[in-house]
Amino acid sequence: xxxxxxxxxxxxxxxxxxxxxxxxxxxxxxxxxxxxxxxxxxxxxxxxxxxxxxxxxxxxxxxxxxxxxxxxxxxxxxxxxxxxxxxxxxxxxxxxxxxxxxxxxxxxxxxxxxxxxxxxxxxxxxxxxxxxxxxxxxxxxxxxxxxxxxxxxxxxxxxxxxxxxxxxxxxxxxxxxxxxxxxxxxxxxxxxxxxxxxxxxxxxxxxxxxxxxxxxxxxxxxxxxxxxxxxxxxxxxxxxxxxxxxxxxxxxxxxxxxxxxxxxxxxxxxxxxxxxxxxxxxxxxxxxxxxxxxxxxxxxxxxxxxxxxxxxxxxxxxxxxxxx
Numbered sequence: 001x002x003x004x005x006x007x008x009x010x011x012x013x014x015x016x017x018x019x020x021x022x023x024x025x026x027x028x029x030x031x032x033x034x035x036x037x038x039x040x041x042x043x044x045x046x047x048x049x050x051x052x053x054x055x056x057x058x059x060x061x062x063x064x065x066x067x068x069x070x071x072x073x074x075x076x077x078x079x080x081x082x083x084x085x086x087x088x089x090x091x092x093x094x095x096x097x098x099x100x101x102x103x104x105x106x107x108x109x110x111x112x113x114x115x116x117x118x119x120x121x122x123x124x125x126x127x128x129x130x131x132x133x134x135x136x137x138x139x140x141x142x143x144x145x146x147x148x149x150x151x152x153x154x155x156x157x158x159x160x161x162x163x164x165x166x167x168x169x170x171x172x173x174x175x176x177x178x179x180x181x182x183x184x185x186x187x188x189x190x191x192x193x194x195x196x197x198x199x200x201x202x203x204x205x206x207x208x209x210x211x212x213x214x215x216x217x218x219x220x221x222x223x224x225x226x227x228x229x230x231x232x233x234x235x236x237x238x239x240x241x242x243x244x245x246x247x248x249x250x251x252x253x254x255x256x257x258x259x260x261x262x263x264x265x266x267x268x269x270x271x272x273x274x275x276x277x278x279x280x281x282x283x284x285x286x287x288x289x290x291x292x293x294x295x296x297x298x299x300x301x302x303x304x305x306x307x308x309x310x311x312x313x314x315x316x317x318x319x320x321x322x323x324x
Contacts, residue, residue, distance in 0.1 A: 001283055005038040006269050007294035008250075010109070010139070010178055010212055010236030012046030013066055014243070019048065021068045027245040028073055035250060037269050040291075040300065043070065044080030044109050044139070046240045053084045053115055059094045067102055078300060079104035080139060084115040085123035092130060099134040105298045107131035108139030109178060113151030113159065120165035128170050137174040137210070137297055144182045144214055146190045160194055164201060167208065174297065175209045179238050181224045182215030184253075189220030195227050205229060210297060212236025213289065215253055216275035217265065230285045231293055235272070 013024065032039065045053070045066060052058040063081070070077045081098035083091035098104040107127070112119055119128075119140060131138050140163050143156030153159045160177075167175055183190045198205065205228045212234045213221060224233065241247045251267035265271040269290075276286050294300075 001273055001277065001286065003037060003269070003273060003287065003290055005040065005291050007040045007042075007235065007291040007300075008237055008239060009042045009106075009176065009234045009294055009298075010214070010238050011041040011043040012050075012109075012238070012240040013043050013069055014046030014048050014241050015062070015065060016048035019065075021065055023245055024069045024241070025072050027241060027247045028069065028077070030245070031247045031250070032073070032076055035269075039250060039269070040076055040078065040294075041239070042078045042080055042106055042294075042298070044082045044106070050082070050111060050114060053082060053087075056087045056090060059083070059087065059090050060097065063094060063098060067098075071102070078106070078298070080106040080108055082109060082111070083107070083127055085117045085121065085127055086115065088123045088126065091127055095127065095130050095134070099131070099136055105136055105300065106139050106176075107134075107136050108176075109141055110139065111141045112162070113141065113143075113153055116152055119163045120169070125166060125169055128166065128173055132170065132172050135299075137176050139176045139178055141178050142180055142194075144179045144190065145186060146183075146193060156190070157193065157197060160197060164198075167206065171208060173208060175206075176234065176236070177209060177211040179214035179236055180211040181213040181220050181233075182218045183220065184215050184218040187219065189218065189223050191220035191223050195223065199227070205232060210234055210293070214238050216272045217253075221275070221279045225279060225281065230288055231296070233289050234293055234297070235289055235291075 045062060049062045052062055067079065070079045079098060079102060081095055081104045083094060085091060117124060128138055142159050142163065143150050146156035148155045150156055150159055167173065180194060181191050210232045211224065211228060214237050239248065239250060239252065249267040251269065251271055273286055276289060
């Protein structure tokens with residue numbers, strides 16, 4: 001099966017004190033040039049930058065670097081605004097910048113376990129309500145492996161309950177259960193436990209929640225397909241740029257931090273499609289998982305504020321490319 005486009009709702013751009021925008025732009029130029037399929041990534045802060053959100057005063061500075069990279073690739077990179085509710089006023093101002101001025105399409109990834117806050121608290125509720133006002137999905141980290149512990153959480157199950165408690169308080173939000181379908185090395189599939197929790201609580205998959213596949217070769221894909229409506233399943237591989245140029249190939253299988261699992265298949269979109277086919281997914285539903293569900297959930301229109309902003313910044317970005 002051939003597919004015209006592919007949208008990954010979960011990517012990270014990594015950086016640290018020595019990272020330059022110029023090298024990241026060069027990396028993405030090379031990365032996208034290798035992709036035969038039109039690939040779009042929704043990206044937020046990655047390793048090196050994520051940790052800096054623990055300290056107040058850093059959020060805007062590192063998002064400005066991230067934004068220079070995202071705006072250099074209109075129609076290919078879209079922004080996710082990562083906040084830390086421990087710094088509420090700073091996070092609210094950042095959301096106005098990212099979601100308002102820059103046209104970012106997502107709130108998150110919200111990595112509560114790394115930033116030591118809960119979803120179900122008044123400060124996070126305030127941020128989520130603002131995301132609802134901007135009409136963007138809320139992208140919430142839940143452990144793929146259900147490993148114990150997860151930061152201040154005892155397990156992924158506790159993370160999930162914390163998110164669901166907040167979902168019930170702000171039901172108008174559209175929530176993404178990140179990288180929930182995966183962990184091929186664990187049997188029985190971790191998603192089975194999560195689905196049991198959700199079924200016990202609601203009796204069905206919630207209408208205001210979506211879920212990502214991170215590992216397309218995991219046995220849990222079949223479990224998910226048997227319970228979750230097909231239009232609620234997204235591709236969200238947790239792809240990240242890695243420690244420098246060249247970037248990881250798209251389709252690399254990640255499991256925690258920057259570690260890689262052995263990749264028992266060619267690293268490309270065709271492999272992901274093949275695994276869905278082997279799981280019994282027909283071509284129409286593969287297109288839904290691969291890009292159509294994301295197009296329904298997000299505003300990825302070419303007329304977005306992000307694209308307009310990138311036009312204003314194009315001269316600077318061309319200079320960066322020319323000197324790379």
